[in-house]
Amino acid sequence: MIPVRGMDGAQVAVLGLGRSGLATAASLQAGGAQALCWDDSPEGRAAAEARGHEIRDLTKPGAMAGIDRLVVSPGIPHLYPAPHPVIRAAMAAGVPVDNDIGLFFRSLAGSEWARFEQPPKVVAVTGSNGKSTTTALIHHCLEAAGREAQLAGNIGRGVLDIDPPGDGGIVVLELSSYQTDLARALTPDVAVFTNLSPDHLDRHGGMGGYFAAKRRLFAEGGPDRAVIGIDEAEGLFLAGQLAEAPSDDRVIRVSVTEKLDGAGWNVFARKGFLAEYRKGRQAGSIDLRGIRGLPGRHNHQNACSAYAALRALGLAPREIEAGFLSFEGLPHRSQIIAEARGVTYVNDSKATNVDSAAQALQAFPRIRWIAGGLGKEGGIATLAPHLGAVVKAYLIGHSARDFALQLPGTEHEISETMEQAVAQAMAEAQEGDTVLLAPAAASFDQYPNFEKRGEDFIRIVRGRLGLGAEA
Template sequence: MIIAKAFAGKHYAVYGLARSGLATVKALIASGATVTGWDSSDDAREQAFDEVMEMSVNLDSTEFRVEDLDRADLSQFDSLVVTPGVPLNRHPIAQRARDAGVEIIGDIELFARARPELPPHRVVGITGTNGKSTTTALIHHILKTAGVPTEMGGNIGLPILAQDPLPEGGVYVLELSSYQIDLTQSLDCDVAVLLNITPDHLDRYDGFEAYAASKARIFEMQSPEQFAFVNWGCFMAGQVNPAANFNGIVLPEWVNQAEWPALQGPHNAQNAAAAVSVCSVLGLTDQQIAEALRSYPGLPHRMERIRERDGVLFVNDSKATNPTATAPALAAFPAIRWILGGQAKTDNLDECAPHFAHVRSAYTIGEAGELFAKLLAPHMPVTNCETLENALDHAARDSQAGDTVLLSPACASFDQFKDFEQRGDRFKDLVGAL
């Protein structure tokens, strides 16, 4: 894990004891801090206490207690560390911390404060509404393939504080949501990337401009000599004005997307362009980058090719939780049987409309099923199937050789599933059973 003398002797409150919260507790205690933790889940509290007690065998002393932070006097703490899931705009603990004069931070800020004590390294930070995970994993893959010591964390993989420090010359690649950036004050990324900004998570912000400003803070924390890569559309729209060395995201002429099986579609061209740009400024050669692009395996639930059956390709794009994320998947395949729906984030599919000609038929599910069926009916055959099982059954029966059965819901999953992973896993199970 990552520890730092900078944390020693301080008293931290950690609100939320799931994956990143538990990793934070462990790292702080191992660093010599005192920690008071809380989670509304009995199981999470018990697991945290048990795991910290197991650590005590290897520590001189263990200072950890569980206390209801919703009722505690927050002025006794040096910092309140919250998980990104806590909405700072409306959660009572956020206002109580402000009233008590206690800073509110997250685990990424703790990592930033630990950096001076780590072996010399560089940090790449990636944000944007869509494409963060793929770009982060792709950069990590390219670096690893080239033999560069690297780890990825933030909004993907293991919590960053749970990972062992990299040796000198290593590169930490961090996927950063707007929520994580909101909880960060001093992360000076050597290379920062903004892929795109489209309306999302507006329940956490006072309008779209506030959401865009949250994303842009990744550049405000950079030193002037660092590198910033920004989608040209975001720059031209005035959404960002980086202080660091500014570069637009452009795909070099020497690359050939046709050689990348796991990176098809226009959105993946942009993701690859960002990864190529970042790895180039980090010193990798064109040949090293090209070889890694060809071998990149892709991420689960992101245009994931499940199987081909009787000439029909089945693709799991469950991570596409809004129309903007679904549009590139529709653009990537010429003959689609489209499964969509769930818990809608918008009342339209305007971003998808330019690619309707690629859709042979659509099958809607979930809360948005009826609405989306009405929106699509003038443009294509559509059936409101209600459930994923029914939708796949209809799509598989209707498909012909050369078609792609595409789960790209353009919706959140919470009406019928725990999360987009569970929705995608269910789709994969159903496809495997055909």
């Protein structure tokens, strides 16, 4: 646990009592503050009470009297589409609003750091797609190279729940736009921006607000090194804002669409090969084509971002390559779950929007595509340019018929359920095919979350192959 510093004797309200909220309350108390907890759900309040935390109804008039700070969990809106009433009351009363990420950055460094030969460092990864894989890949490579590393934030443990890092230790964080938007302190040593595509726009008041939330990690934090994916205009703009000159190697530019060999520090991937250039000369390379845990161009982008961050931390190319080779990927993200009779089965249940589904659909040569669920605004019409490898689509869930209307040139079948879709795809699959779950939709019509949807796909596939439920 990281005790919260600088709040000894303070009264701090905690709104939202999920994983991060409970860890925040414990860390506040460990640092000498009084945590006053509230959750809109009785279950959340009961979980906090079971851990000995004090419950206070923050929705009552005057509840902010005597409160020194309000700490908010990431799922609770503070501005768009409308502030939560408790947050509005705090702002009206002049109470500072923060989150666990802000508390983490203000509390991480301790007096014991003066005795360390190498101060601990923090790597923070944000972006629209691929940030979980990039974060996990950085952490995996650090551990494979024998470095002390912890994984936290939007993946792994809550940031305040980790152990205080030791001499030379590295904390690797995945940060969502919800987390970067509200944190009052953001000071990573290395910050990574993977890419940007429309997401959470209602929460940020549009694309500009969404990008502004991501940009705070760099503008507010001033990292020693910034790894920036420049394949979108926003990333190119951000890299230009941070660099003082073309040769400024505090910014590492990343691309999977073009060769980068300019005067600065660049990492790019083309035709399955990753290359690092510094001052116009090649400094390292990795053949990504045979790395099982990183299939497809989207994973090559993740590999480039992770490689750049790891090089900024001092790892050699050969150490990074060894880590890549032993990386098995994350569950529900281009996860190969079985191979039988020449057919590969891939679980990409995390592909809940058209952008992430498009990446998955470009990663394999012959695809039997399982898609559908609770469709998002705009449907899947924009996937048309990416369907060249799709042999047939098997559509499930609430949006199956809507999706069918948007696939005029692609053979498809309305399967309704995962069980039926998998059975049909397996019966028709030929050697060389990939049966791919990449729904391009939310899961909430049939499953509580994308993880449960992916687990059901794994269970059905492996059960039919006689392999057992575990991938």
